[in-house]
Amino acid sequence: MKLMFEKVLPTENCSWRYWLYEIEELPFNFHYHPEYEIVLTLNSHGQRYVGDSIENYDDLDLTLIGPHLPHTWCSSQSILGQPQKVYVAQIPVAWLEQLTNMTDLKSLKPLLQLSRRGIVFSKKVAKESATIFKRMKSKSPSERFIGLLAILQLMHDDPKSQVLSSSGYNIAITSDPSTDKLDKIIHYLHEHYTRNLKAEDLAQLVYMSTNHFHRFIKQRTEQTFTELVNQLRISKACSLLINSSMPITTISDNCGFNNISNFNRRFIQFKRMTPSKFRKLYLTRILSS
Template structure:
């Protein structure tokens, strides 16, 4: 679907804009803007969409999004002990950060981080950095700009980080008819446990099969079958982590032919078997995002 253009207005005498977003839930808001965005998500679990990447997020999710990269966080439920869905979002322009780097060569490592952010960057656990991002909300403007620069420098030196989207999806390359893609995606999410055929999807979108595949890939970066597999693996991962159901029961609920089919697709997608994923997940004691997609490291 076509991402919405979000107009981010950074006041003329400010280097960045910080917004402490608190909502009953985060709906799917597929959008883009020319500013960099550093987002710390708190209090919720759900699915993160960045370019062609679809993956789970949970409490403390921290990502840097590059200019004009479509993205969305869709919450499914509250994290344990949380009372609201919260995200601290910091926007800054490329012209500002580049001007800072020109006059302060000591900040050179930030340049590499900005390049990585073209496809989005996800950071691993870094409690001190997350605490400093939270403090941005209450700092005077001058201190806020200095703090943000320091945070970006620290993030550029974090070895526990990975790229999100393999390719940056240009908004102008996406289809314009958003409503037909929303109908297709809603159908897929609702009917994951049943065989997915193209004919009903084409009827919803009023296009031919070849047109649907082309539109779908431009919109999501994936084929219909690859997208459905990701959703099914995400649901299976949730059931593996949260229940003691047998593999055959999980396979049936997630639209796989049988346990062997589930195991094959799970290994191809996550790089491990369902049984190993369940055992490893429970040994770590991590919270499980609803519908979380177990990405390869």
Template sequence: MKAQFEKVTSSRNSSFNAFIYSDESFNAPYHFHPEYELTYILEGEGTRHVGNSVQQFEAGDFVLLGSNLPHCWKNSPSYNGDAKSLVFQWDDDLLGDGWLEKNEFRGIHKLLEKAAHGLKLKDDFEGNLLEKLSGIVDQPPIKRLLSFLHLLEELSAANNFETLTNINFKPNLNLKANSRVDRIYNFVQQNYQRKITLEEVSEVVSMGNEAFCRFFKRSLNKSFFSFLNEYRINMASKKLIYSNSQVGQIAYDCGYDSLPFFYRQFKKFKNCSPLSFRKSFRKVSAQS
């Protein structure tokens, strides 16, 4: 998951990219590119990294990413299915230089400004979202462009987006720095179930403790242990939803040896207790 520059090549038959990604896993590294990106997950589950945000994803996950915002999707080790997504990529010159400054596209302009911090659509908007996205991919070039502009206009009127990164987050596009972040992400994914010390994670990137803490805070605008707890709570949330394990066992499985501390962290990141989270999800599932 290395945050490296990715060169996006547009199709000769279109002013933007619209395609279906399909593979055994989401294997794109942690990367960035100048183009905006819309991604809708068709199949797969795991962890989505956008800037300093770390969240679980599954089929139906739909995000809009701004220019040069580092991101990647990482499969859950327990997931055995395929990875599949609908992807749209375009740049500021979609309709020529300065098109976003024109009055007709004011709403889209504001939407793309907000996308600088990453946006996740919380719920479906009017009509069938998947049907609309799939329809765009299958259309001939001119109709595809018009349908895509209509989609962006609809999204600009939606008010059910969740901002992914901290408002003060600024992407670190230094390749050496992001290579270090890549190694830290991989280390956390492989070791979050146990106690992790500052000394050992600092050794992963060959840095002293103080230098590591400064580096991580500068890169992701949060401390390492805040990031680690956010990752653990997201993993715990998944276990609360998809398993019948006791809360104490889930806390232990996610690296917590203190149940009160686990409850405090869960409240901090989810604004509710683990049991309330589980009950709320099951109530919604029963009603759907």
């Protein structure tokens, strides 16, 4: 699969695009576009891919994605029948950067610069932004514009925001052969994570020596190959723990772990709790909300 280009059309009577997706699951669709994008994901749990960052996410996930930065979210089907919601604001580069040339808004420039590596924000700011996004649905274009500025200001003021992609990842590499190889590796892992994955096989897939492959993965993802695979498998396991009543041993097998002891050890490594405790805590939170 190739990295996909997305054509963005503004909302009617607006200079930018506001949209709400309500869907059963978020498919893996690694793509990019020339616009800045604010993404708020609700009632969803899975993995977020931004540039060379691969992280687990859950409810109230708010990010700012810079122009041409490859990204996607991937989740399982809706939890207890609740639709997953994704609020999106896609803003043309020239429009937003011209806006921040105004003296009043120059303080937003560093935020836009950092967004070229992707930024994730705190739950507090995500919750406040969710309130604004929900109000936008019934508002006029001018009121939506004011809401957009309010969200950008919340992002600017968030002391707990975190940059996602590594400092070595930049827009220039989105069209070089190395990025194509990383995309190919990520897609392969996502489609074959249940198998016995070997670095040697992936190295052959992208025409690298095994040693070069290990260095490449570490440089581009800041994780070892084993860590990358385990993170993906644990994320898939979390989705099954939440969205099914499968026994934990079955989930372990379905997610590519060779034995339950290894699964439990890796789960605790990534989630700081056992699979059974994770299932209990998450379902308790959903039922009480």
